[in-house]
Amino acid sequence: MSQLRITEIFLSLQGEGRCAGYPTVFVRLTGCPLRCHYCDTPYAFSGGEKYTLEEILQQVAGYDVEHVCVTGGEPLVQPECHSLLRALCDAGFRVSLETSGALDIGSVDERVARVMDLKTPGSGEMQRNRMSNIDFLRADDQVKFVITDRADYEWSCEQLKRFRITDRCEVLFSPAQDRMNPTQLADWMIEDRVQARLQLQLHKLLWGDLPGR
Template sequence: MPCTFIRLAGCPLRCLYCDTTQAIPTDSGAWMDIDQIIDDVQQRGRPLVLVTGGEPLAQRNCIKLLERLLALGVEVQLETSGAYSVAGVPDGVRRIVDIKTPGSGEVERNQLDNLKLLRAGDEIKFVICNRSDYEWSRDFIRSHELGGDDVPPLLSTSWGEVSASDLCAWILEDHLPARMQLQLHKVIWGAEATGV
């Protein structure tokens, strides 16, 4: 589905696999106010808008931006590190919440209270850096009884660290109630392409 991608600058996390380090500084990118963002989204006329970062929930006006986007009548998604509470995210926004694995270097930042706040249509994402990360994620999914169709867990490989075929085999071997996810933009345009 055609998507307008809004990347908010600034992130207090330092995930070892981060592929958008250019978005870590709060002064990166171009400064835009919310009205300018809304105008840009309307001009593009796409049915889906994804707000990501950096870490979008670290920005004080993120909730206001999400409310304004919802008022446009488009599908709105928020991708967040899981280090901040999603309690204030408006109804109608589909939340994609990362669970940081040990290989991220940020596992202690997980806000596990977010699990209770998820609702149908939301997703939980695990980035897998190695077999140990996979096993940690598998055990996390099982111990927290994740895996229903309402809020599916997504397992994604850390680019260049784990092969998609290995991750697929591990999921199948364990009959894990999870979906595998690939970074399709890297498959299609290459790992170094930006703005695609």
């Protein structure tokens, strides 16, 4: 019987990306091979409890909302994540996946909207970027850059041009909390006419760093 190790399942508002503001069930898988300097979910690195696919689906359905986000940690570090994504799609949910981009996204169910980080130098994990994942991106996907400083910003702009990412999907520039002034980032983006969307984390504006929100 398929099982996954889960840190938490909870209902909140989606705070990021295209579906920001929608009531969303978050399924947070345990485990991550990365240790980004700005990580806001280190409690998902270990622990958690084992759930069967049936138990996860039953709990998600109990919230009675359309949107489901599978996140982590790094969800794809658990091979059964693919089975979970398929099962959620089969059940009729609108499913998104938040992934670091360090693992292969090519076999993710095509019905899933993938939100993939490209790790900036300030993350401390830039070397873990799997740049071949860019070839798998579709119009429904999004690429996110978490910006900590000017060097991160310039590196991110360089990747947009080098890989023509905006021709493939939507791009998000997100200021790292307590490290990058959002207004400064907005000014840079306006000055340079960056073809990306500034993203502020709605859930943090509403509830701060409360776990499970």
